[in-house]
Amino acid sequence: PEITDFEYDKLEEELKKLDPKNPVLQIVGSTTSASDKIKHDKKMLSLEKTYVLEDLVSWMGSEEILSTMKLDGISCSLVYQDGDLFLAKTRGDGTFGENITKKVMWISNVPKFISYKNKVEVRGELFCDEESFFKLSKEMSDIGLEKPTSQRNIVAGLMGRKDNLELCRYIKFMAFDYISDEPVKTEE
Secondary structure, three states: OOOOHHHHHHHHHHHHHHOOOOOHHHHOOOOOOOOOEEEOOOOOOOOOOOOOHHHHHHHHOOOOOOOOOOOOOEEEEEEEEOOEEEEEEEOOOOOEEEEOHHHHOOOOOOOOEOOOOOOEEEEEEEEOOHHHHHHHHHHHHHOOOOOOOOHHHHHHHHHHOOOOHHHHHHOEEEEEEEEOOOOOOOOO
């Protein structure tokens, strides 16, 4: 360690006073378990795909649609309660997912707080873009870990790790679904 435990504890206490809701405080000294299964309130299915334009046109009917790039990672559910990121979980088998909240706290583009105070669930994809993958690969190599083989595999690998949670900072999140009693005005 670069500083003593006493110095570290003082810094942690100072952060608690300055910003009691800081997400880092949720991570300090924590460990996670791969067997930490959480039931989905609503079954979390995989997205359907098509390569036939006519099928897409038939599916959309007269509705306006929003399309996004295909991201290759793992599905994730973010649950907000009272405006705070309360729980993050994988899709798992669709009925039960794994609790990955401590890991998701490291992902910079996941909002840790939102203004909406009722319960809301945002589903999306965790992924690693090319630039982040190269940086992550180098850092993993530098600290003596096995170099990842693909962008998709590293996301699943990091979400399954029990240590080096800080490596999750190379992961990004893209939302594709919103589940709440309060409807949104537009898909975007």
